[in-house]
Every structure is written in structure tokens, then in C-alpha cells.
Amino acid sequence: MRMKRSVVSMPTLNGSTERQPTPFFKAASRMIVASVVAVCVFAAPALAANYAGIVVDAKTGKVLYSEDADSLRYPASLTKMMTLYLTFEALEAGKVRKDTPVPFTKKASAEPPSKLGVRAGQTITVEQAIQALVTRSANDAATALGEFLGGSEDRFARIMTSKARALGMTRTTYRNANGLPNDDQMTTARDQARLGMALRQHFPQYYSYFSTRSFRFGKQVIGNHNRLLGNVRGVDGIKTGYTRAAGFNLVTSAQADGRSIVGVVLGGKSGGARDAQMRALVAKYMPAASRSGSGNLVAETQDAPTLSEAQQRPVSTAAVTGGSFNLPNSGPLPGARYSEETTRSVEVAYAAEPKVSANPVLAAKPNTLEAQSQKLAALGTNTTIDRQVTNSVAKTVSEPVTEDEVVAPSSGWIIQIGATPDKGQAMTLLGNAKEKGGKALSAAKPFTVAVSSGSSQLYRARFGGFSSQDKAINACAALKKKGFACWAAAQ
Numbered sequence: 359m360r361m362k363r364s365v366v367s368m369p370t371l372n373g374s375t376e377r378q379p380t381p382f383f384k385a386a387s388r389m390i391v392a393s394v395v396a397v398c399v400f401a402a403p404a405l406a407a408n409y410a411g412i413v414v415d416a417k418t419g420k421v422l423y424s425e426d427a428d429s430l431r432y433p434a435s436l437t438k439m440m441t442l443y444l445t446f447e448a449l450e451a452g453k454v455r456k457d458t459p460v461p462f463t464k465k466a467s468a469e470p471p472s473k474l475g476v477r478a479g480q481t482i483t484v485e486q487a488i489q490a491l492v493t494r495s496a497n498d499a500a501t502a503l504g505e506f507l508g509g510s511e512d513r514f515a516r517i518m519t520s521k522a523r524a525l526g527m528t529r530t531t532y533r534n535a536n537g538l539p540n541d542d543q544m545t546t547a548r549d550q551a552r553l554g555m556a557l558r559q560h561f562p563q564y565y566s567y568f569s570t571r572s573f574r575f576g577k578q579v580i581g582n583h584n585r586l587l588g589n590v591r592g593v594d595g596i597k598t599g600y601t602r603a604a605g606f607n608l609v610t611s612a613q614a615d616g617r618s619i620v621g622v623v624l625g626g627k628s629g630g631a632r633d634a635q636m637r638a639l640v641a642k643y644m645p646a647a648s649r650s651g652s653g654n655l656v657a658e659t660q661d662a663p664t665l666s667e668a669q670q671r672p673v674s675t676a677a678v679t680g681g682s683f684n685l686p687n688s689g690p691l692p693g694a695r696y697s698e699e700t701t702r703s704v705e706v707a708y709a710a711e712p713k714v715s716a717n718p719v720l721a722a723k724p725n726t727l728e729a730q731s732q733k734l735a736a737l738g739t740n741t742t743i744d745r746q747v748t749n750s751v752a753k754t755v756s757e758p759v760t761e762d763e764v765v766a767p768s769s770g771w772i773i774q775i776g777a778t779p780d781k782g783q784a785m786t787l788l789g790n791a792k793e794k795g796g797k798a799l800s801a802a803k804p805f806t807v808a809v810s811s812g813s814s815q816l817y818r819a820r821f822g823g824f825s826s827q828d829k830a831i832n833a834c835a836a837l838k839k840k841g842f843a844c845w846a847a848a849q
Contacts, residue, residue, distance in 0.1 A: 384601055407431070407605030407625035410545040411635070413643045416555050416611070416618040417651030422643040423621075426547070430529065431624045432598030432608050433545040435495045435812070438536030439553050440518045441503055444662050445484065446561040448507060450835070453665045456485040465511070466501040469536065473498040474575060482575075488564075489573040493582045495598065497536040502536030507664040511535055516660045522549070524659040525556050539601050547622040554596050554609045554620040556656040562845040563834055568595025585633050586610060588639055596620075598629075606632040612640050616779055617647035654841045771830035772822040773802075773846045775837060781806060784817040789822070791842055798836035 410431055413423040421427075448454045459481035467478040474496045476482060482487040482490070487503050490496035501511055508514025511534055518532035527549035533540040558565050571588065572581045586593045592614030599607035606626035612619055621639050625634030734789050775791050778784050788804040795802070824830040827846065834844035 359434065367440055379641060391495050401487075407603065407627075409626070410547040411622055411639065412622040413619055413621040413639050414551045414552050414555070415647040415651070416558070416620050416655070417505050417649050417653045418647070419651075419655045421648050422619065423639060424547075424767035427551075427622075428529065428546050428548055430546060431607075432539070432601060432604035433530075433537055433543065433550065434601040434604040435537040436545070436550055436597055436599040436607050436609055437490045437532060437535065437543065438495060438500050438599075439550070439557060440522065440532060440568075441500050441514075441535045441607065442488060443553065443557055443561075444507060444514075444517065444521060444664060445488060445503055446557070446564045447661055447663050449484070449564065450561065454507075456483060456599075458484045460484055460499075460502050460506045462498065462502045463505055465500050466505060469497040469501050470538065471497055476502070479605075479828075486573075488567050489570055490575065490580070492567050492570050492595075492597070494580045495583060495770050495839060497538060500536035501534070514664075517664065521659070521662050525552060527552055537599060537601070539603060543807065546622050547572050548622075550609050550622045551620050552656060554611055555621070557596065558611055558620075559653060559656055559843065560658050560838070562838075563831065565595065566845070568597070583806050584608075585629070586636060592644065600629070607633050608636050610636050610640065612644060614644060616649040617644055618645050618653065619644055620730055647802045652841060653843065658838075757825045770822060771827055771846060771848055773834050773837075774818055774820045774828050774846055775842050775844050776815050777809075777818045779816055781808075781817045784819040787819045788821070791819075791837055791840075794840040795833065795836055798833040801802070 359573070408426065408429070408431070410426040410429055411423065412421065412425070412427040416423055445454075449456070460483065461481050462476045462478055462479040472494050472495070473491050476498060482499065482502070484503075487496075487499045490499040491503075504511045504514035508517050514535055515532045519530070522530040522532065527721070530545040530549045531542060537543070553640060557568075566662055569587060570582060572579055574580075583598045584595070587595075587610075590612070592612035593610055594613060595611050596609045605624065608619045608621075608623045608626070610623075612621070619640070621636055621643070623632050623635050623639070626635065681723050708766070731808040776784070776787050778787070784806045785804075788806075792804060794804070799821060801823055802820050803823040804819075807818040807820060809818060821833065824833065824846075827848070830846035833845050837844045
């Protein structure tokens with residue numbers, strides 16, 4: 359496989375010169391590309407990849423922590439987050455089903471590890487491909503999905519880049535579906551945070567895949583590479599990544615005590631060092647996140663031209679517009695998202711970052727993961743492990759549903775739109791959703807479910823009374839258009 363040598367040239371930010379990652383493959387070593395592992399538990403030590411990181415309040419868009427968040431880096435297997443985004447989009451649009459077969463070409467089957475090892479000519483289901491990406495980070499499954507959805511992996515990569523621009527990921531370029539090394543495949547910590555928020559916000563009904571601890575494939579039981587799942591309080595995904603040039607990467611979503619953050623660590627020297635840094639960031643900045651805010655920060659866009667639409671509507675990156683490189687201090691948060699929207703994105707409202715800070719974590723420092731970790735440790739960061747996972751809740755203004763309306767159904771399908779430590783707020787959320795849900799919620803029964811969260815209580819806001827999965831999913835789709843988070847489940 360011949361690797362491209364050129365590096366994307368990007369403008370400077372805030373008057374500072376961006377340092378471009380140096381190509382790490384020499385001509386004499388190109389024949390051993392197949393041994394390079396996109397994600398591998400026993401990977402060789404990373405090259406001297408520069409650290410970059412960011413933590414964003416997922417409810418307000420405020421940046422809580424940032425270090426070189428706009429500098430170009432290699433995404434490695436974080437690339438698969440966009441592959442999954444487009445897969446979820448195709449599922450939601452009805453272009454594919456979870457049981458739709460995904461064929462493996464010779465190219466897909468020949469991809470280097472990590473992989474499932476499916477032979478050319480064989481198939482797996484869309485759901486198996488999703489599970490393979492979120493657990494083993496299987497390169498062959500990612501390529502197969504890309505070729506299936508886009509017609510070819512090259513075309514799928516162009517669709518990925520167009521979708522990135524539509525979501526406001528202004529500095530990300532994709533060249534393949536799996537994240538294997540390509541000098542032109544670049545991203546930033548800020549762009550990956552935006553994608554992490556978009557996955558959770560736009561596809562709550564599929565987001566739980568990122569919490570998959572293991573799944574059975576044939577005789578194999580495949581575990582998840584994300585070591586923070588089940589070990590750090592509130593962590594519910596998203597994705598790990600590794601190549602020697604990229605270092606060890608991680609995007610993490612966490613929700614606890616009515617707060618919600620997305621963190622990104624790029625360029626770790628080892629999986630352990632990367633994970634320790636993310637633990638420290640979650641422990642330090644989760645308490646600083648807001649309990650209020652809608653969380654509707656990334657506008658949904660027009661469906662990508664995948665599958666049957668691929669021949670009818672070719673991709674044109676010029677047809678979509680992203681935001682400016684310097685994200686605004688504040689911006690209009692979309693009150694609703696409509697399927698008729700064009701691919702023009704709505705900017706996330708990011709807080710301005712001071713050039714000089716008295717905070718030892720934010721102040722100027724050597725650009726290494728170790729230096730960051732030492733600074734956090736010096737602050738006495740509490741990294742107590744807690745397995746409790748909670749949900750976030752959208753801020754609402756409508757009148758609450760009255761107590762006598764709340765009846766928990768004993769069977770059928772339900773949808774959940776949030777959780778809050780205050781029962782009155784949960785009732786208000788239900789009332790607001792009922793008002794805006796239209797016909798899809800006309801016969802739905804609102805109710806709350808009390809659950810324990812440590813020493814406190816949480817109230818899950820739900821609607822019941824759906825006779826089928828399709829009706830529950832259709833109700834979620836209607837609420838998503840109105841700006842609500844939503845997922846469906848059997849009662």
C-alpha cells in the first residue's frame with residue numbers, strides 16, 4: 359500500500375503557527391504497512407506525537423479545558439466514529455436495517471488487524487459491523503461498511519468529509535473508513551469533541567452501542583478496548599484509537615449528577631497514560647459543567663447520499679459549508695432540528711479561551727501528556743472509581759404534567775427523554791415534550807421512574823403505551839425534530 363506523502367496545509371489560528379505532524383513512513387518501510395495496527399492492545403510504543411486535548415460542557419458548549427485543540431493530528435481509529443455516524447444515519451432513514459447483510463470484498467478482507475477475519479465473499483449484518491467497530495475496532499468491518507454504504511471506500515471517504523463540514527468539523531479530512539495511516543487524514547481535538555456530541559445528540563436510540571462491553575461473533579467473545587467503561591463514574595463511550603504516528607487517542611462521553619461532558623485526548627504515549635489523563639480530566643471538569651442547557655448544540659443535516667442515492671446525488675464538498683476556524687464565543691442554539699434543513703451547520707457556542715490563565719491546568723506548559731497529567735495531579739484531582747451512569751435532561755419551560763396523569767405501563771414499548779434529580783423538572787420536561795410531540799404522542803402516557811444515584815435520587819422522564827417498536831421509534835424521531843434527546847426500549 360503506497361502512503362501519500364503530502365500533509366494538508368491549513369491556515370493558522372489566533373496568529374500562531376500550527377505545527378504539522380511529520381509523515382512517519384519512509385519509502386523503505388512501506389511494504390510493512392499491513393503490520394501497522396489501527397487499534398491494538400499490545401501496540402508498539404507510540405512515536406513522539408504531540409498532545410492535544412479538550413473538555414466541553416455538552417449542555418452549553420462551553421470549553422472547560424483546552425490544549426492545542428485546533429492543531430492538526432492523526433485521528434487513527436477515531437475515524438470510525440464518522441463511519442458509525444453515517445451508518446446510524448442510514449439506519450434512521452430506513453436505507454438499511456440492523457439485519458441487512460454487509461458483503462466483504464477482497465480489499466475489506468485483506469485489511470490489517472485489528473479485524474474480524476471475515477473472508478472475501480462472506481457477509482455480516484449491519485449490527486455485527488457496528489458492534490465490531492465499537493469493541494474490537496475492526497478495520498475490515500469498517501472498510502466493508504464504507505464500501506457498502508458509499509459504493510467504494512474512496513467515495514465513502516468523500517462523503518465522510520462532506521458530513522464533517524456539514525457538522526461544523528472545519529479541519530477534518532477523511533481518506534478511509536477505518537483510520538489506518540494516511541498522511542492526508544487529519545483532524546483536531548475540537549472537531550472530535552463536536553462529533554462525539556453529535557453522535558449522542560442525533561442518535562440517542564443507537565448511542566448505547568458505544569457502551570457495549572463485549573459481543574459474541576461466531577466462537578469469539580470480543581471485548582471493548584475502552585477501559586474506562588464501567589470503571590469511571592458516568593462514562594458511557596465513545597471510542598479509542600491508535601497508530602504509531604497518532605499515539606493513543608480517546609474520545610469520552612460522561613454524564614453524572616445532571617451534568618454532561620465530552621472529552622478528547624490525542625497523542626498519548628501509551629494506553630495507560632491516555633486513560634489516566636482522561637480519568638483526571640473527567641474528575642476535574644465534570645463538577646464544573648452546568649446542570650442547565652438544552653444540549654442541542656450541533657444541528658442535524660441532510661442525509662448523506664449513501665446507498666441507492668449514491669448514483670443520483672454525487673458528493674460535492676463545495677456544496678456544504680462549515681463554520682469559521684475560530685468558533686464564536688456564543689451563538690444561536692437551535693431550538694429545533696428539521697429534516698428539511700440544508701447541510702449548513704449551526705455553530706456550537708464555545709467560550710473564549712484566555713491567552714494567559716492563572717489556572718495551572720490551563721496556563722502555558724510543555725506540550726506533552728505527562729506534563730498535563732502532572733499538573734492535574736498537583737491539583738489533587740479526585741479519581742475515585744464509581745460505576746454509576748446517569749442521563750442528562752434538557753432545560754424546559756412548559757407547564758409540568760400533573761401527578762394524576764403519571765401511570766407507568768406494565769408492557770409494550772416506552773421512550774425516555776431525560777433524567778433529573780428533581781421530579782418536578784422531569785414532569786415539566788414531559789409536559790413540554792407532550793405539547794410539541796404532536797400526533798406521535800397523542801396516545802402516549804407520561805410517567806417518571808425513580809432510581810438511586812449514589813446518595814441521591816434521579817427521576818427518568820418517559821412515555822409509555824406504544825404498541826410496537828416502530829411506533830416508539832417514530833415518536834422519538836418526531837421529538838428529535840423538536841430538539842429533544844430520545845431513545846426507545848421494550849418495557
